[in-house]
Structure formats: structure tokens, C-alpha cells
Amino acid sequence: METKILLFTAASIAFFHTLTGPDHYIPFIAMAKARNWSALKTAVITVLCGMGHVLSSVLLGFLGIYLGAEITRLTNIESFRGGIAGWLLIIFGSFYFIWGIKKAYAERTHLHEHAHEDGTVHAHGHSHLSGHVHSHGTGKANITPWVLFTIFVFGPCEPLIPLVMYPAASRNIPALLLVTGVFTLITISTMLVMVFVSLWGIKLVSFSKAERYSHAMAGFAVLTCGFAVRFLGL
Numbered sequence: 001m002e003t004k005i006l007l008f009t010a011a012s013i014a015f016f017h018t019l020t021g022p023d024h025y026i027p028f029i030a031m032a033k034a035r036n037w038s039a040l041k042t043a044v045i046t047v048l049c050g051m052g053h054v055l056s057s058v059l060l061g062f063l064g065i066y067l068g069a070e071i072t073r074l075t076n077i078e079s080f081r082g083g084i085a086g087w088l089l090i091i092f093g094s095f096y097f098i099w100g101i102k103k104a105y106a107e108r109t110h111l112h113e114h115a116h117e118d119g120t121v122h123a124h125g126h127s128h129l130s131g132h133v134h135s136h137g138t139g140k141a142n143i144t145p146w147v148l149f150t151i152f153v154f155g156p157c158e159p160l161i162p163l164v165m166y167p168a169a170s171r172n173i174p175a176l177l178l179v180t181g182v183f184t185l186i187t188i189s190t191m192l193v194m195v196f197v198s199l200w201g202i203k204l205v206s207f208s209k210a211e212r213y214s215h216a217m218a219g220f221a222v223l224t225c226g227f228a229v230r231f232l233g234l
Contacts, residue, residue: 010179015186031148056156060077061165078161079158086231101216160183
């Protein structure tokens with residue numbers, strides 16, 4: 001009975017912790033939209049980052065159990081890690097936002113008029129990136145998932161520490177593993193649902209006129225998440 005209550009608590013906390021933390025899904029929504037990730041790629045990156053996010057806290061909890069550390073000390077470490085994750089989101093979001101603005105500026109279309117011998121005049125448009133688009137963003141496309149993964153490894157799961165410490169104190173290893181598994185499963189499942197429901201909703205809205213600003217908007221979204229984590233404690 002005690003284990004069932006603990007598992008229900010772990011599932012509930014994992015769900016609401018993820019749902020109320022926009023940094024758990026907004027970066028993936030923004031990057032998937034801006035970089036045109038496939039559904040499979042979006043899911044894989046989200047799952048890997050979610051696992052890194054949860055399991056880093058699990059390892060910290062296990063280390064604390066081994067060293068006999070108090071919950072308060074582990075919570076303070078998690079809080080410190082949260083500050084680092086917030087700053088990393090701010091830095092990454094700022095750089096990506098600036099790069100997105102530069103890219104949008106380079107992609108702006110210019111009209112050029114041409115007069116023919118018969119007196120007819122026609123105009124056509126072009127952007128500065130036409131003809132060599134393939135060389136831009138390739139490196140960033142490869143590094144972006146790794147940057148997100150690194151940030152999420154630093155991102156703490158403060159609610160998980162007490163849940164892990166409780167069965168550990170009574171040396172209930174099966175309960176300890178079950179709590180960890182349930183918390184991880186619910187966290188990642190909630191992340192995936194939020195990401196894909198949001199992407200589905202975005203598809204219903206036309207952004208054709210603002211399409212060239214998609215990278216800048218993605219960077220701004222990540223930057224906003226960073227401020228929310230660092231200064232609002234979300």
C-alpha cells in the first residue's frame with residue numbers, strides 16, 4: 001500500500017512538474033518548427049533530453065544516498081544546477097535569436113526591374129541567400145540537439161530527490177527503482193504530448209509571412225524560457 005501511494009505521488013509530481021515547466025517542451029517545439037525536424041527526429045531528441053534531465057538527478061540522488069547526504073544539501077545542489085541550466089538557455093537562446101535575425105535579414109527579397117528593347121518592363125525578386133542556401137545552418141543543425149541535451153542534463157528534477165530518498169532510507173530497492181521508472185516515464189510522456197500537440201496546433205495557423213523569422217522566434221522562445229527558469233523559478 002505504501003509503495004502504491006509513493007508511485008502515485010511520483011506520477012502526479014512528474015506530470016505537474018513537467019506541465020508547469022515550459023522549459024521542458026518549448027525549446028523542442030521552437031526548434032522542431034524552425035529547423036523542420038521530422039516527427040521521428042523531434043521524438044528522439046525530446047526523449048533523449050528528457051532521459052538526460054531525469055537521470056542526472058537520479059545519479060545525484062544515488063550518490064547522495066551512498067555518501068549519506070541530507071535531502072537539504074541535495075536540494076541545494078539541484079537548485080544550483082537549475083541556475084546553470086537557466087543561464088545556458090539564456091545564452092543559447094540569445095545567440096540563436098541573433099543568428100535568426102541575421103538569417104532573416106539576409107533572406108529578405110529585393111525587387112529588380114528590367115527594361116527590354118521593345119519597351120516592356122518586368123520585375124523579379126531574389127534574396128541574398130539564393131543559390132547557396134545549402135551551406136548555411138548545416139553545422140547548427142547538427143549541434144543544436146547536442147546543445148539542448150547538455151542544457152537538459154544540467155536541468156534539475158528537484159521533486160525527484162525526496163521521492164528517491166524515502167525508499168532508499170528503508171533500503172527498499174524495488175520501490176526505489178519503481179519510483180525512478182515511473183517518474184521518468186511520466187516526465188518524458190508528458191514532454192512528448194506537449195511537444196506534438198503544440199506542433200499540431202501550430203500547423204493550423206499560417207505563418208507564411210513570418211516564415212523567414214522562424215529561427216529568430218525560436219531563439220526568442222528559448223531565451224524566454226531561460227529567463228523563466230532563472231528568475232521566476234519555473
